[in-house]
Amino acid sequence: MRYLIVGNSAAGINAASEIRTKDSVSSITMISKDTFNTYGRPLISYYLNNKIKPEDIYYHNKDFYIKHDIKVLLNSEVKEIDIKRKKILFCTKTKHNNDILVYDKLLIAIGSNPILPSIAGLDYNYTNVFTFLSYEDSIKLKSSITRTSKVVILGAGLIGLKVAEGLAEQVKNVTVIDLSDRIMSSNLDQASANIIQKHMENHNIKFQLKSSITNVNNTHNLVTEVILSTGDIIACDILIIAIGVLPNLNLAYKAGLKVNKGIIVNEYLQTSNEDIYAAGDCVESVDLLSNKKSVFALWTSAANQGKIAGENMSQGNHSKFLSEFAMNAISFFGMHILSAGVVNTNLQNIQSVTMKCQSNQLCRLNILNNNLVGFIMINENKRAGIYTALIRNKTQLSSLAYDITNHQNSNVGFNVYSTTERKRLLDLANIKI
Amino acid sequence: MKKIYALEERCLGCRLCEVYCKTAHSKSKNIIKAHKEEDIESAIFIEEIISEKQISYFALQCRHCADPQCVKACISGAMYKDDDGIVKNDKKKCVSCLSCILVCPFGAIKLGKDGKTVSKCDLCVDYGKSLCVEKCPNNAIELLEEHYKKEI
Ligand SMILES: Cc1cc2nc3c(=O)[nH]c(=O)nc-3n(C[C@H](O)[C@H](O)[C@H](O)COP(=O)(O)OP(=O)(O)OC[C@H]3O[C@@H](n4cnc5c(N)ncnc54)[C@H](O)[C@@H]3O)c2cc1C
Numbered sequence: 001m002r003y004l005i006v007g008n009s010a011a012g013i014n015a016a017s018e019i020r021t022k023d024s025v026s027s028i029t030m031i032s033k034d035t036f037n038t039y040g041r042p043l044i045s046y047y048l049n050n051k052i053k054p055e056d057i058y059y060h061n062k063d064f065y066i067k068h069d070i071k072v073l074l075n076s077e078v079k080e081i082d083i084k085r086k087k088i089l090f091c092t093k094t095k096h097n098n099d100i101l102v103y104d105k106l107l108i109a110i111g112s113n114p115i116l117p118s119i120a121g122l123d124y125n126y127t128n129v130f131t132f133l134s135y136e137d138s139i140k141l142k143s144s145i146t147r148t149s150k151v152v153i154l155g156a157g158l159i160g161l162k163v164a165e166g167l168a169e170q171v172k173n174v175t176v177i178d179l180s181d182r183i184m185s186s187n188l189d190q191a192s193a194n195i196i197q198k199h200m201e202n203h204n205i206k207f208q209l210k211s212s213i214t215n216v217n218n219t220h221n222l223v224t225e226v227i228l229s230t231g232d233i234i235a236c237d238i239l240i241i242a243i244g245v246l247p248n249l250n251l252a253y254k255a256g257l258k259v260n261k262g263i264i265v266n267e268y269l270q271t272s273n274e275d276i277y278a279a280g281d282c283v284e285s286v287d288l289l290s291n292k293k294s295v296f297a298l299w300t301s302a303a304n305q306g307k308i309a310g311e312n313m314s315q316g317n318h319s320k321f322l323s324e325f326a327m328n329a330i331s332f333f334g335m336h337i338l339s340a341g342v343v344n345t346n347l348q349n350i351q352s353v354t355m356k357c358q359s360n361q362l363c364r365l366n367i368l369n370n371n372l373v374g375f376i377m378i379n380e381n382k383r384a385g386i387y388t389a390l391i392r393n394k395t396q397l398s399s400l401a402y403d404i405t406n407h408q409n410s411n412v413g414f415n416v417y418s419t420t421e422r423k424r425l426l427d428l429a430n431i432k433i
Numbered sequence: 434m435k436k437i438y439a440l441e442e443r444c445l446g447c448r449l450c451e452v453y454c455k456t457a458h459s460k461s462k463n464i465i466k467a468h469k470e471e472d473i474e475s476a477i478f479i480e481e482i483i484s485e486k487q488i489s490y491f492a493l494q495c496r497h498c499a500d501p502q503c504v505k506a507c508i509s510g511a512m513y514k515d516d517d518g519i520v521k522n523d524k525k526k527c528v529s530c531l532s533c534i535l536v537c538p539f540g541a542i543k544l545g546k547d548g549k550t551v552s553k554c555d556l557c558v559d560y561g562k563s564l565c566v567e568k569c570p571n572n573a574i575e576l577l578e579e580h581y582k583k584e585i
Contacts (some may be wrong), residue, residue, distance in 0.1 A: 014505070384540075
């Protein structure tokens with residue numbers, strides 16, 4: 001059997017490891033347009049502000065690939081999948097001609113691409129315009145900044161804010177612009193967004209919310225100023241576009257595989273072609289809470305899907321990917337934010353219980369019909385994993401031994417469950433689901 | 434693999450396991466120094482169960498799950514399951530993003546006191562023996578083969 005995996009990030013590497021644990025003889029090849037072995041993509045902002053050493057960005061050490069006999073082709077971009085002949089065409093940076101690789105089972109784990117809006121006066125080839133998605137992006141950005149850089153970031157989502165944090169201590173001026181009325185609008189409610197925005201403002205970051213960039217001024221192929229919808233003009237010598245990502249669908253679409261918002265897969269993560277699986281940010285899954293088709297740009301889901309796809313590719317379809325829901329663990333300047341599920345408290349029938357609310361701390365639970373459906377915690381993590389499990393398992397809150405919304409029970413941990421349920425859950429830990 | 438099992442009916446909630454856990458994970462391995470000089474988070478915790486009739490206790494620690502969610506959630510590759518099945522956290526690689534804490538269904542991972550890494554049970558493999566098991570005065574914590582069907 002020849003296993004071929006396109007993409008060497010969260011989904012790809014976890015698929016490769018899983019295949020190897022199930023099949024010790026077949027050949028496993030990972031091919032990626034990346035220049036580097038698998039690294040923690042979310043760590044690229046930690047590299048930017050020297051919070052990690054370059055050698056610690058890697059997900060596995062070099063021995064891993066030798067020990068597990070996994071072949072890795074880097075700097076190799078896959079151009080086409082020929083599903084009839086079961087081969088792929090790829091090209092490397094050094095060679096002009098396309099090369100060919102054949103497969104028996106293929107995994108597409110090519111993640112997402114940045115959304116690049118068209119803005120008057122802006123050419124994405126300008127050398128002071130950046131995206132922030134890869135280690136290469138981060139290296140390039142790091143070598144371009146100086147103490148006096150005037151940085152403008154378009155997008156106050158997770159990636160925009162992480163890059164802002166990464167730069168704040170190294171440059172004089174960082175301004176974040178977003179159309180929304182609050183930062184991280186898809187992950188946070190107004191109260192939590194306010195706490196975090198204030199905290200970031202205290203760390204030298206300026207915000208211009210409810211505004212967008214209408215056009216940019218440039219000289220000698222460099223952006224010099226951005227002009228906002230509010231009419232404000234901001235001097236800018238580094239412009240970072242971080243308004244979001246979209247699944248990378250090109251390869252699948254061209255190959256004739258079914259795609260929608262993401263690549264369409266069944267519960268075994270198999271695409272419309274039985275020898276091709278797909279996993280990670282490029283895949284469309286079902287949101288457990290809304291039952292709607294969604295794409296999750298989450299490391300956890302990508303890793304999990306990769307593992308399940310790997311298992312099914314090597315063992316035949318028997319492991320199912322259960323539906324997922326949004327969750328996030330993120331920190332800015334030492335302030336930790338944990339959130340999962342529904343965070344918008346304005347939705348109908350949601351009962352929002354605030355357990356704690358201070359200038360730098362928050363704990364809010366969102367409940368719908370006797371089920372926990374979401375939470376946000378700032379600088380507080382007690383019971384976070386238990387809350388996540390309550391959402392995932394749709395546990396009836398009335399079945400618990402303690403009322404989780406009662407402040408007096410705030411120290412209760414895993415013993416929120418009844419004795420029988422506790423025993424059942426402890427036993428489950430030994431079973432591979 | 435062997436895992437730590439807490440026997441609820443024997444636990445008095447004395448928290449000696451927490452004391453020895455900190456000692457085993459200290460630099461000095463000295464009970465006094467571990468507590469007075471090194472500020473360490475215990476990786477085993479006593480949980481109270483209050484019912485109308487009585488208060489009982491049990492000791493909770495990492496279950497070294499067959500399919501550990503913390504490992505998949507880890508963004509840096511710091512959390513891993515070793516060849517013996519023990520779920521470990523490489524402190525050098527941990528960036529304390531708390532993704533593991535967000536997904537551990539037992540609440541068995543804690544943010545370390547230094548705020549820089551997380552702390553969890555590693556069965557004391559580096560220390561050589563599981564000190565909480567050895568020092569529990571009531572034999573309420575045992576190291577048992579996971580298929581050994583002893584009721585907790
Ligand atoms: C700055 C930043 C911070 C983040 N923080 C968090 C966080 O805290 N928590 C969290 O859960 N998630 C976070 N994410 C999201 C997380 O990184 C992604 O969800 C995850 O990386 C998705 O993994 P993936 O394997 O699906 O794809 P990706 O990581 O996108 O990798 C895709 C791979 O495919 C390769 N590829 C693409 N096209 C081709 C081609 N044609 N030929 C060959 N190879 C190709 C790429 O080179 C790459 O190796 C963050 C992302 C960023 C950018």
